[in-house]
Amino acid sequence: MNEFELIQHFFTDSACAQGGENVSLGIGDDCALLQVPAGHSCAVSTDTLVSGIHFPENAPAFLLGQRTLAVATSDLAAMGATPIGFTLAITLPQLDATWLQAFSAGLSAMAQSCGITLVGGDTTRGPLAMTVTVLGAAPLQQTLLRSGAQVGDVLCVSGPLGAAAAAVPLLLDEIKAQDTPAAILQPLFDAYWSPQPQLALGQYLRGKAHAALDISDGLLADCGHIAKASKVCLQIQQSQVPVSVAASQLLGAAAGLKCALSGGDDYHLAFTIAAAQLAPLQRQFPAVQVIGQVCAGEGVQLLDQAGQSVTQSYSGYRHFN
Amino acid sequence: MNEFELIQHFFTDSACAQGGENVSLGIGDDCALLQVPAGHSCAVSTDTLVSGIHFPENAPAFLLGQRTLAVATSDLAAMGATPIGFTLAITLPQLDATWLQAFSAGLSAMAQSCGITLVGGDTTRGPLAMTVTVLGAAPLQQTLLRSGAQVGDVLCVSGPLGAAAAAVPLLLDEIKAQDTPAAILQPLFDAYWSPQPQLALGQYLRGKAHAALDISDGLLADCGHIAKASKVCLQIQQSQVPVSVAASQLLGAAAGLKCALSGGDDYHLAFTIAAAQLAPLQRQFPAVQVIGQVCAGEGVQLLDQAGQSVTQSYSGYRHFN
Structure with missing residues (x-):
């Protein structure tokens, strides 16, 4: 497989990029299209993990795939939101099929456990780093904010x-x-x-x-x-x-x-x-x-x-x- | 200003992070909250720009701020979507107030011209790179896809x-x-x-x-x-x-x-x-x-x-x- 086919195989065609209840258009066009149910806001959060700073440089790829998505999706949990989709921007020092396969499997395992679908992203060459943006549906008036704590709680x-x-x-x-x-x-x-x-x-x-x-x-x-x-x-x-x-x-x-x-x-x-x-x-x-x-x-x-x-x-x- | 205050000043408090018609909660909680009008999908796209690959290493910060956001927002234009918000994950080799001020000004100029609001992000240390995720509202049934070209058009x-x-x-x-x-x-x-x-x-x-x-x-x-x-x-x-x-x-x-x-x-x-x-x-x-x-x-x-x-x-x- 050439570079394009590797990315296609391990991301676009991976288990975590298929289906999704509120995903009406997934990877492949200029944008993905998500449906936010009536009475809900679209909750969005972005997290970056850099090798050697946020995880050890020899991190196993499967575990790293799991962790990358879990850390970002946790922000949806903290708002009381229901996950819909995520985008992944990944910078890779080289395209290594074995590494990509394991990373993609870890990402897919966590995506399945969280009920969230890969809907877009970007792959670039450089020192290993991942940026995940998660999107979910948060019911209006019932969203969990940091600002509502009441004396006596x-x-x-x-x-x-x-x-x-x-x-x-x-x-x-x-x-x-x-x-x-x-x-x-x-x-x-x-x-x-x-x-x-x-x-x-x-x-x-x-x-x-x-x-x-x-x-x-x-x-x-x-x-x-x-x-x-x-x-x-x-x-x-x-x-x-x-x-x-x-x-x-x-x-x-x-x-x-x-x-x-x-x-x-x-x-x-x-x-x-x-x-x-x-x-x-x-x-x-x-x-x-x-x-x-x-x-x-x-x-x-x-x-x-x-x-x-x-x-x-x-x-x-x-x-x- | 310390590192935290620099980021706060040039991103969270910048012109491009204020207001936004369909932004009900901006930067500062676990997620931002956007309102997607009834009858619309949420259109989402992610782009990464890496120094030395997608732009020259000596790129002027103001121009780079403009270009970073323009490239991503163009994907919303291509779907016929109306911009709402964007997140910015930026990796910086060092925190340089002069550079950050110019980058933030360029970002804000393009954000104002496109009617899009900074709603979240992440700042990390490393080789210069930016990942922008744009979000917009695309009317159902009228979204511009790549797949509908008809013989005779x-x-x-x-x-x-x-x-x-x-x-x-x-x-x-x-x-x-x-x-x-x-x-x-x-x-x-x-x-x-x-x-x-x-x-x-x-x-x-x-x-x-x-x-x-x-x-x-x-x-x-x-x-x-x-x-x-x-x-x-x-x-x-x-x-x-x-x-x-x-x-x-x-x-x-x-x-x-x-x-x-x-x-x-x-x-x-x-x-x-x-x-x-x-x-x-x-x-x-x-x-x-x-x-x-x-x-x-x-x-x-x-x-x-x-x-x-x-x-x-x-x-x-x-x-x-």
Whole structure:
């Protein structure tokens, strides 16, 4: 196959570029055409991942395909949107059929799991990088914004945090993977390479949660975004923050907690909601945990069990260079 | 200003990120929210431009900002769509306030001229490259596709071709700009750096043209796309192809014609339409010229004045490396 045929085969003709309920025209014309159902906005978000910065340079292609799409689609989950389509602009150092096949398979697996269709893109030559733009349908008046948190709300997260950040020293070979039991390795690598966008939860929260986002920069930093947009203070009970068991096993309790508070790359949802909504929510989504509350004020307060503010230094999101 | 403030100032707070008739939520949340009017599809297209491949490495930032957005928005024109919003993923070798200010000003100038709003994006560190995803509203049943050309249609282009391709040897310093009169230089540089997406014409052609696209790869290659998608033959009368006067003045008639036929980067529209539609069309858009017709068959035939097929070798789109 020549270059054009390789791209055609692994992208245009791939499983993830076929069908799609609200895709009336896919790849092949000047634009794709998507149908946004009546009563919905078109939600759109763009993410770029650069080799050596957002993922290690030797990243396996299948896992990279999964992760590239998951990271972007998570933004649709955070708005309570239903995925429709995505475009992929990929810059490749060379066209390697084996690599393309694996990347395309990983992309297709995540696309199928999220119900989203590849509708366009561009392939260029250069250092490895991917830009994904996701499009979805968000119901008017029920979209989950960062700006609606109300004093008295409880603050929740959709599951345990810190696993993806704890995988980073393994990916960087700072901790030898061969010295680590598989029962610890697997959940950490899964969290890093195959984060699951919380689409079902995001859609459940429509019209219920007052504010929401997906945790990409780290819990404290992202709660800061809600606090700022909503002009409130988010109080977090440190003892209530669910820390990935494998992260604590690998790094110890203190470093595991640090990953959960500021490691980033979790792609769980953080949201605020009236306490009265909790019981039915947790019946349907038992991994959801209350970690704090919304108060008058500004910023984020991390509290110990005595209710005292905890001063801690956090390095935040960690790049690969 | 620190890095975050620079990006905030020159993108989030820039003129091109404000307002927008169908933008209900702009930059700042997990997604932007766009309103696609009833009876319309959401048209979406993604283009990547890489330094040294799609534009010269020393490209002036203002002109690059203009061109980046124009190239992408031209795809909306080619579908007959009305622009709504765009996202910009930009990879920068360093954050240089002077460069960012000029790029942002060029982007904003083109955004205003096209009526399109910056609604999201991503900034990363690396070799200079930009990926733009444009979104617009395309009326159902009246969208301009590549696939509808009908035998008996006339083939038209929206204006003179070849100027952008003729600018390339000047940009590469193969022809010294200081030896070239300004009256020749200016239209060539304008065509290259500030192509004007043919939005008004695209919207006029809704429900009238049977097939359309924007000329980015070169007239012959792009007509080949219509021929293939529509399963017809496009016959082009070589003598009817409008060649940029400045291109011919710079390079001579033969090389100017070659630029017009296969140079690319024109961003004029090529379209097929019933001959009966021509008179009112050309009254409103006098630059539109008939260059051929649609016949049964396949591929593209270039004909001389005797009606004989012209065999010619064309290098096609020229990269900068």
